[in-house]
Structure formats: C-alpha cells, structure tokens
Amino acid sequence: MAEPAESAQPAQAVSAAKRSDRSPWNWLLLIPIVLPLVTSIYNRESPRLWGFPAFYWLQLLFILVGVITTTVVYQMTRKRSGGTRG
Amino acid sequence: MSEHITEIIIFTFLFLLVSVMGFIAARWRAPRDMMHLDEWGLGGRSFGGWITWFLIGGDLYTAYTFVAVPALMFGAGAAGFFAVPYTVIIYPMFFLILIRLWSVSHRHGFVTPADFVRTRFASPTLALLVAITGIMATMPYIALQLVGIEAVLKTMGVTGESALARHAPIIIAFAILAAYTYQSGLRAPALIAFVKDTLIYLVILVAVIYLPYKLGGWGHIFDAADKKFAGTPAPGDGTLLNANNQLQYITLAVGSALALFLYPHSVTGVLASRNRNVIKRNMSALPAYSFLLGLLALLGYAAIASGVKPLPGAKAGSVDSNTVVPLLFDLQFPSWFAGVAFAAIGIGALVPAAIMSIAAANLFTRNIYKEYIRKDATDAQQASVSKIASLVVKLGAVLFIIFLDPQFSIDLQLIGGVIILQTAPSVALGLYTRWLHRGGLIAGWVAGMSLGLWMLYNIPNAATKRAHFGGSAFPLQKFGFDTPKTIYVGFVAVLVNLLVAVIVTFILRATKTSDGVDGTTPDDYFADEGDPRLDKSRTSTDEMASST
Numbered sequence: 001m002a003e004p005a006e007s008a009q010p011a012q013a014v015s016a017a018k019r020s021d022r023s024p025w026n027w028l029l030l031i032p033i034v035l036p037l038v039t040s041i042y043n044r045e046s047p048r049l050w051g052f053p054a055f056y057w058l059q060l061l062f063i064l065v066g067v068i069t070t071t072v073v074y075q076m077t078r079k080r081s082g083g084t085r086g
Numbered sequence: 087m088s089e090h091i092t093e094i095i096i097f098t099f100l101f102l103l104v105s106v107m108g109f110i111a112a113r114w115r116a117p118r119d120m121m122h123l124d125e126w127g128l129g130g131r132s133f134g135g136w137i138t139w140f141l142i143g144g145d146l147y148t149a150y151t152f153v154a155v156p157a158l159m160f161g162a163g164a165a166g167f168f169a170v171p172y173t174v175i176i177y178p179m180f181f182l183i184l185i186r187l188w189s190v191s192h193r194h195g196f197v198t199p200a201d202f203v204r205t206r207f208a209s210p211t212l213a214l215l216v217a218i219t220g221i222m223a224t225m226p227y228i229a230l231q232l233v234g235i236e237a238v239l240k241t242m243g244v245t246g247e248s249a250l251a252r253h254a255p256i257i258i259a260f261a262i263l264a265a266y267t268y269q270s271g272l273r274a275p276a277l278i279a280f281v282k283d284t285l286i287y288l289v290i291l292v293a294v295i296y297l298p299y300k301l302g303g304w305g306h307i308f309d310a311a312d313k314k315f316a317g318t319p320a321p322g323d324g325t326l327l328n329a330n331n332q333l334q335y336i337t338l339a340v341g342s343a344l345a346l347f348l349y350p351h352s353v354t355g356v357l358a359s360r361n362r363n364v365i366k367r368n369m370s371a372l373p374a375y376s377f378l379l380g381l382l383a384l385l386g387y388a389a390i391a392s393g394v395k396p397l398p399g400a401k402a403g404s405v406d407s408n409t410v411v412p413l414l415f416d417l418q419f420p421s422w423f424a425g426v427a428f429a430a431i432g433i434g435a436l437v438p439a440a441i442m443s444i445a446a447a448n449l450f451t452r453n454i455y456k457e458y459i460r461k462d463a464t465d466a467q468q469a470s471v472s473k474i475a476s477l478v479v480k481l482g483a484v485l486f487i488i489f490l491d492p493q494f495s496i497d498l499q500l501i502g503g504v505i506i507l508q509t510a511p512s513v514a515l516g517l518y519t520r521w522l523h524r525g526g527l528i529a530g531w532v533a534g535m536s537l538g539l540w541m542l543y544n545i546p547n548a549a550t551k552r553a554h555f556g557g558s559a560f561p562l563q564k565f566g567f568d569t570p571k572t573i574y575v576g577f578v579a580v581l582v583n584l585l586v587a588v589i590v591t592f593i594l595r596a597t598k599t600s601d602g603v604d605g606t607t608p609d610d611y612f613a614d615e616g617d618p619r620l621d622k623s624r625t626s627t628d629e630m631a632s633s634t
Contacts, residue, residue: 019612021185029178036171036339039332045325051298051305055326059170060380063373066174070181071370078363 032066096425108266126271144279149234149435159386173376208602217453226498241412285430350445361615447475526591534583
C-alpha cells in the first residue's frame with residue numbers, strides 16, 4: 001500500500017493541512033486479500049460443519065474476516081482524522 | 087406451459103410492478119435539471135449508504151451470476167466456488183483504490199474512468215483505448231443478462247418455434263427497460279434495486295433452509311455431489327480442488343476481482359455515492375451479498391442431489407446448464423414461490439443491464455463524442471447523446487441474443503473480463519502513481535490485449551468439443567512448462583501488460599519524450615463531500631492548453 005510519487009509540494013503543505021489516506025491500519029486489509037489465496041489452508045474435506053466440508057465453510061468464514069477488517073480499518077482511520085473529515 | 091401458469095402470472099405481475107417504479111423513478115429525489123450527465127448518468131452523485139448498498143449490490147451481483155455460478159458448481163464442482171474468494175478480495179481493494187477514484191472524480195467532475203485517465207496522463211488516445219475497452223467489455227455483459235432471463239423463461243415453458251417468437255418476451259422486457267432508463271437514468275435501477283435485492287434475499291434464504299430440509303440436509307447434498315463427480319470421467323471436477331486447478335482458482339479470483347472494479351458499471355455505482363464514508367461503510371456491508379452468492383452457488387449441488395436434468399440447449403445434443411437453478415426451484419418449490427424466485431432472477435437482470443448501458447453510454451458520450459465528434463458539446467447535449475446511446479447499446483444486446491448463439495455472448499464476456507483487466511495499469515495504478523509514461527501504458531495495453539486474446543483463442547474445451555475460446559484456464563504446457571497446471575488468462579496478460587509498460591516507460595524517459603502535464607494534484611485523491619469542485623471554465627482552459 002505504498003504511495004510512491006505522491007509527496008505533496010512543501011509550498012502547498014501550509015494551506016489546509018496536507019491530507020492523506022495513509023495509515024498503519026490499512027495493512028489489516030491485506031488479511032482478507034491474502035487469506036483466500038492460500039488454498040492449502042482451506043482445500044480440505046474435514047472438519048465438516050453442519051454438513052459443509054471445510055473447503056466451503058472456511059471460505060464463507062473469510063467473508064466475515066473481510067467484514068471485520070474493513071470495519072476496523074474504517075473506524076480506526078476515521079477517529080484518527082478527528083471528526084471534521086473522515 | 088399451462089402447468090406453469092401460476093409462475094407466469096406472479097412473474098409478470100412483479101415485472102410490471104418494477105416497470106412502473108422505473109418510470110416513477112424520474113421524480114424520485116428529482117433534480118432541478120435532469121439534462122446533465124451528473125443527474126441522468128450518476129443520480130446527482132448524491133446516494134447515501136442504503137441506496138448505494140442496494141445499487142452496487144444489485145449492480146455487481148447480476149442475474150447471470152445467479153444462474154451461471156451454480157451452473158458451474160453443478161458441472162465442475164469446487165472450481166465454481168471461486169466466486170466466493172473473488173468477492174472477498176474485491177472489497178479491501180475497493181476500500182483502498184476505488185475511493186481515490188471517487189475523490190478525484192468528485193473534484194474534477196469525471197463521469198467515467200476514461201475521463202480520469204485523460205486528465206491524469208494528458209492523453210486522449212489512452213482515454214479512448216480505456217473507453218473502447220470498457221464499451222467492448224460491457225456489451226456482451228448486458229447480453230448475458232438476457233441469457234439469465236431466458237433461462238427462467240425457458241423453465242416456465244415460455245418458448246416458441248421461430249427465433250422471433252421465442253425472444254418476444256425478452257424484446258418486450260428490454261423495450262420497457264430501455265424506455266424507463268431513457269427517462270429516469272440511474273435513478274431507475276437504484277429504485278428497482280430495492281425490490282430486486284429484497285426478492286433475491288428472500289428467495290435465497292428460503293432456498294438454503296428449505297431445500298436441505300427437503301433433500302436430507304447439507305451433508306447429504308455434498309455427498310451426492312461427491313458421488314456424481316466421482317462417477318464422471320472428467321479429471322478436473324470434484325468437491326475439492328485438485329493439484330492442477332488451484333493456481334487457476336486463485337488467479338481467477340484475483341483477476342476477476344481486479345476486472346470487476348474496472349468495469350465501467352462498477353465505477354458508475356461508486357461515483358453515484360455521496361461521499362467517501364458512504365463507500366467505506368459499504369465495503370463492510372456489501373459482503374452480505376458475497377455470503378448470498380456463496381450459498382446460491384451451493385444450490386448447484388442441491389440441484390445434483392435433487393436429480394435436476396438441465397434443459398436442452400440451442401444446438402442439438404447440447405444442454406443449457408444455466409437452467410439448473412430455475413429447474414431446481416420449479417421442481418422443489420410450490421409454484422407461487424417458484425414464480426417469486428423467477429421474478430427475482432428476471433428483475434435481477436434489469437438492474438445491472440440498466441446500469442451497464444448507462445455506463446457504456448457515458449463512455450461513448452464523454453470519451454468519444456465530446457472528445458472527437460463535438461468538442462463544444464454542452465451538458466444538455468451530452469445528456470441527450472448519452473440517453474440515445476443507452477438505447478443503442480440495449481438494442482445491440484438484444485440483437486446479439488436473437489441472432490447469435492448465446493454461447494457467443496458467453497465467450498465474449500469471458501474475453502470481456504480479460505480485456506477490461508488491461509486497463510488496470512492506467513486506471514488502478516494511475517490512482518497511485520503517474521510514474522508510468524502514457525506511451526508505455528498504450529504499449530502495455532496493446533501487448534496485454536494481444537496476448538490475452540491469443541491465449542483465449544488457444545484454449546480448447548474437451549467437454550463441448552471446441553478448439554478455441556473453451557474457457558479462461560490456460561494450460562501452462564503451451565508456454566513450454568512441463569506441467570498439467572492451468573492459469574487464468576487475464577492474470578498473465580495483465581502482468582505482461584505491466585512489464586511492457588515499465589520497459590517502454592524506461593525507454594521513453596531515456597529519450598526524454600514528453601509525457602504531458604498531470605491535470606490532478608495529490609490532494610485531489612482525498613477530496614470529500616463539501617470540498618470545492620474545480621469549476622468547469624478552469625478545467626476547459628486547462629484542456630485547451632494541453633491539447634493545443
């Protein structure tokens with residue numbers, strides 16, 4: 001999530017406090033991106049849950065992981081910028 | 087046909103209901119002046135959290151997805167479940183990348199991704215390539231929505247002898263859709279999406295509880311699927327992935343996710359929202375649809391367990407696997423509820439079809455008409471051109487379905503996903519960096535397109551006995567690797583695209599070729615509601631300065 005070539009000109013930095021969407025919390029978003037790509041975690045039959053093989057319920061669970069991480073990142077980055085803008 | 091009469095009545099009633107809503111939508115949150123692309127094409131850029139949730143959900147999860155994904159599970163098993171990782175990956179990417187497109191578009195009044203590319207890289211040519219790619223990728227996607235409706239109609243026995251009679255219901259449906267989209271613009275699908283998604287949620291929730299109850303539980307459904315795949319000669323199917331399709335599975339998930347947010351209709355949905363927070367909050371709420379899609383995919387297995395036999399396809403001896411889910415509903419649900427389910431799929435086709443046609447029309451208006459045909463077009467003229475273009479696009483989609491084998495639309499949509507990915511370096515990376523030279527991006531686009539099309543052309547499909555365009559899984563053997571593994575075409579093509587773009591950028595930088603002036607400032611990428619828009623007169627003087 002690096003942001004190359006986006007450094008603001010110092011001349012403009014004085015006006016209206018330089019904005020950025022950089023935040024260490026953004027790294028959390030890597031979890032739901034990477035997790036579904038590691039097939040060795042979930043490409044298995046057992047344990048079954050309510051009759052669902054692990055392959056299926058684990059991937060459905062990843063949806064929840066995605067929801068949690070985006071919610072956390074949203075809340076954390078919003079507080080950091082202090083209410084006036086988010 | 088007579089045994090389906092209850093289904094047909096309910097289907098028709100709900101269909102007419104949303105048609106009325108489509109026309110009323112013009113007055114919903116009515117603007118002072120509809121003759122502006124911001125109003126007709128983006129709903130006034132004013133949608134809040136709920137509307138955005140329904141609109142984007144209704145936009146991304148199309149009727150075709152709802153019939154094709156379970157059909158894939160029915161036919162191939164676990165490989166079809168890629169739709170779940172695909173729709174997990176997409177939201178964090180939206181969260182980080184697409185939000186910047188919203189901001190910069192808000193500041194500059196961009197309507198399409200090509201508008202952004204034009205200003206960012208000062209290159210009308212690159213913008214034209216992005217626009218044409220977008221239109222080409224969207225057209226077959228609209229046609230596929232018709233395939234979704236057709237699967238439902240076929241199941242209800244609404245068919246005819248001649249091509250025209252068989253397609254009459256679709257022609258009528260699309261004529262109504264075209265009329266209210268023309269009148270109400272993006273407000274029509276936004277309003278109809280409420281009905282569509284409520285129906286879809288209702289149907290799926292009932293289906294995933296009621297069907298296992300009737301079929302002996304999920305455990306039994308998975309066992310039935312396992313048994314079926316074990317009995318087929320095809321080596322690639324099964325309820326788990328095998329050693330050879332895992333790479334394909336994940337590259338397809340990543341590639342599809344990248345492609346989806348580059349599709350013009352997703353961008354249209356996002357740009358229509360009111361501010362950054364609406365989008366960010368939606369990234370946590372939209373996965374509800376992914377969950378729905380995951381459960382729906384599993385209905386493909388439920389169809390196996392209940393012994394569904396797909397209806398025959400257009401060609402003798404072939405089967406139309408898209409009828410699997412409609413048939414399952416027809417077989418297992420009481421007819422009135424099957425009618426509701428069919429209406430959900432049918433209406434589900436209208437929302438994305440409307441948004442896609444608006445998105446394609448906007449691309450034509452902004453990046454072809456205004457750029458090359460009539461540079462001084464006023465806002466009102468642009469809105470009229472877009473309205474007419476949306477009609478043409480839908481007409482084209484209907485003609486596709488009537489006169490060509492539906493398989494052709496499916497092939498084109500497959501190609502569409504691969505080609506839209508080739509705009510990733512200019513649109514998605516462009517939101518972060520302007521390091522790539524516009525010449526490099528154009529060269530990369532050409533390379534990625536050529537390679538992608540070549541690879542797709544060379545994929546045979548043993549099951550359908552086709553030598554070309556047999557799918558998106560490219561055997562690595564053809565690159566000379568000694569392995570039976572396959573990989574998603576779009577993924578390879580976009581990597582090559584990027585590589586070429588980087589190499590050509592180095593060359594152009596070394597030869598000191600001008601790469602124009604960036605029309606955006608770093609702060610534009612964080613602009614939010616309430617920040618001043620750049621006024622039109624200033625933008626147009628900038629444009630004149632760079633183009634002369």
